Amino acid sequence: MNRHRLRRTLGRAGLYASVILLVSPALLFFLWMLSLSLKNELDNTAYPPVFIPHPPTLANFIDVFEKNDFFAYTINSVIVSFSATALALVLGVPAGYGIAKAKATKAAALILIARVTPGLSYLIPLFLMFQWLGMIGTLTPLVITHLVITVPVVVWVMIGFFEGLPGELEEAALVDGATIWQAFIHVAMPLARPGIMVAMILSFIFSWNNFIFGVVLAGRTTRTLPVAVYNVLTFEQISWGPLAAAALVVTAPVLLLTLLMQKEIVAGLTAGGVKGG
Amino acid sequence: MSTTTATTLSRPVTTRGHAYARHYWAFAVPAAVVVLLVILFPWVFTIFMSLHDWKVTGATPFVGFANYAKMLQDERFLWAIVRTLWFTAATVIAPVLLGVWAAVCFASQFKLRGLARTLFVLPMMATPVAIALVWTMMFHPQLGVLNYLLTSVGLPPSSWVYASSSVIPTLVMVETWQWTPLVMLIVLGGIASLPQEPYEAAILDGASAWQMFRHITLPLAWPFIMVATVIRLIDALKTFDTIYVITLGGPGTSSETINILLYQTAFAYYDLGYGSAIVVVFFLLILLISLLLLRVRQREAWR
Structure with a gap:
């Protein structure tokens, strides 16, 4: 009996040690990012490094917004991500419903191809097309290309959700003489609200984080935040404070969303991942 | 599935x-x-x-398979393939091993589990460009915090992404840090759906935690591990942001993968015809490797 207890205690200790070991790289990284953004330039380039900002300063954040046009880039990012997500929901929620109800696994496979294809490969023809249409330098090409990411995410998450819903309620509505469109709008959609929430969050995050489309398609005034943080702040002057502050500004909305909506996000990624195979 | x-x-x-x-x-x-x-x-x-000699300006004559033939003689392209394969192998194996370990840990009950899991998931949600810039600062050979940490525990400093011998392992480390959570989430979802009876029986028989993992969790969660592996494989082959921001394929071309070479060919040299041919071959490579792994998975299911 005693040996059994010893083994249990050791097991618990091992578990806690493992968790600490697994979580600390993430935790320490973000703490260091925060530390860099809150220190003045002297402390940031000091060796040995200064770990805790003393005193912490917000000068770097003020610097980012005053010296660079970060407000404009933030607005660009907001417009692109919101439009691409809204469009994806309008297109993708009914599509997910249709595919789930018709059990069209082949259509689902088409979505998989979108998941497999490297983003860059859409860009060569789309770049030419937008150039030909004279749209380079506006936000429209960015919104359109972001659909490449957001539509498959929404369709994929929604297929999973609609497949999991019991069909009886809609059947009842159909028996009562509703059209399938009415059954979708008034019965299935309200039931799938949690799924739509998950799809919206994931689609927004993936669009917000996207870098590759912006690098190719954005002009000087249409940069989204990830492109701006890469292009505007160079390493030439090694100004680490403003750079870390800008990086934090770019990723803060996503990190906050993750912290607030962790249940939804975990559910969506787990389902999406499992079905993504 | x-x-x-x-x-x-x-x-x-x-x-x-x-x-x-x-x-x-x-x-x-x-x-x-x-x-x-x-x-x-x-x-x-x-x-x-x-199939055309397509530059941004000028005529675009039909050249048949010349772009494809050119690839076979293009040493830079062939090296990019080798590099991509080795980078991919490493950025699949490390996250899958660590991700399974993490999933087993997060499947147990312990204090602050929700918080720990959220923190663990943060790297994969954060904007890759922002993350890559902070890593770059940490890799700085003289002022970077990582070399300070290495030397303070008595290890020699590393040249991280600044030497061709260490650049790929360093990038693999960044990718592993970022994408282990995705593997963890998929495998954790799998473990959560497993029946409890085998575990109860094993505990009655006095099985150790390792025995339960080896003989119950691993075989039952295997399909989920394979799905996570395939997803990670596809993403690893497509890696762009991290490499582009941290090294842009350098030093020299020592971290230039196919995706980076593709970007350079199409959008730095504006050789769109050759770039398109690389896209086609790249896509076929991704498809081939994913299908191979899926076949392996199918055969495993029959055992």
Whole structure:
């Protein structure tokens, strides 16, 4: 009996040690990012490094917004991500419903191809097309290309959700003489609200984080935040404070969303991942 | 995939449902149109361009398979393939091993589990460019915090991304840090769906934690591990942001993977014809490797 207890205690200790070991790289990284953004330039380039900002300063954040046009880039990012997500929901929620109800696994496979294809490969023809249409330098090409990411995410998450819903309620509505469109709008959609929430969050995050489309398609005034943080702040002057502050500004909305909506996000990624195979 | 079939089978199929099945297609039409425009059209056009000598300006003569033939003699391209394969192997194996370990840990009950899991997931949600810039600062040979930490525990400093011998292992480390959480989430979802009876029986028999992992969790969660592996494989082959921001393929070309070479060819040298040919070969490579792994998975399922 005693040996059994010893083994249990050791097991618990091992578990806690493992968790600490697994979580600390993430935790320490973000703490260091925060530390860099809150220190003045002297402390940031000091060796040995200064770990805790003393005193912490917000000068770097003020610097980012005053010296660079970060407000404009933030607005660009907001417009692109919101439009691409809204469009994806309008297109993708009914599509997910249709595919789930018709059990069209082949259509689902088409979505998989979108998941497999490297983003860059859409860009060569789309770049030419937008150039030909004279749209380079506006936000429209960015919104359109972001659909490449957001539509498959929404369709994929929604297929999973609609497949999991019991069909009886809609059947009842159909028996009562509703059209399938009415059954979708008034019965299935309200039931799938949690799924739509998950799809919206994931689609927004993936669009917000996207870098590759912006690098190719954005002009000087249409940069989204990830492109701006890469292009505007160079390493030439090694100004680490403003750079870390800008990086934090770019990723803060996503990190906050993750912290607030962790249940939804975990559910969506787990389902999406499992079905993504 | 297994869940899909399960739900399909368990739902009673009424004749009425069948009558409606045809109309449900209408729901997918708008999305299908968009998918055709922004996904399929670029595909067809890419294949078309790959058969032409296509620069941004000037004539675009048809050259047949010349772009493909050029690839076979292009040492930079061939090295990029080798590099991509080795980078991919490492960025699949490390996250899968660590991710399974993490999933087993997070499947147990302990204090602050929710918080720990959220913190663990943060790297994969954060904006890759922002993350990559902070890593770059940490890799600085003289002022970087990582070399300070190494030397303070008595290890020699590393040149991280500044030497061709250490650049790929360093990038693998960044990718592993970022993508282990995705593997963890998929495998954790799998472990959560496993039946409890085998574990209860094993505990009665006095099995150790390792024995339970080896003989119950691992075989039962294997399909989920394979799915996570395939997803990680596809993403690893496509890695762009991290490499582009941290090294841009350097020093020299020592971290230039196919995706980076593709970007350089198409958008730095504006050789769109050759770039398109690389896209086609790259896509076939991704498809081939994913299918291979899926086949392996299928065969495993029969054991």
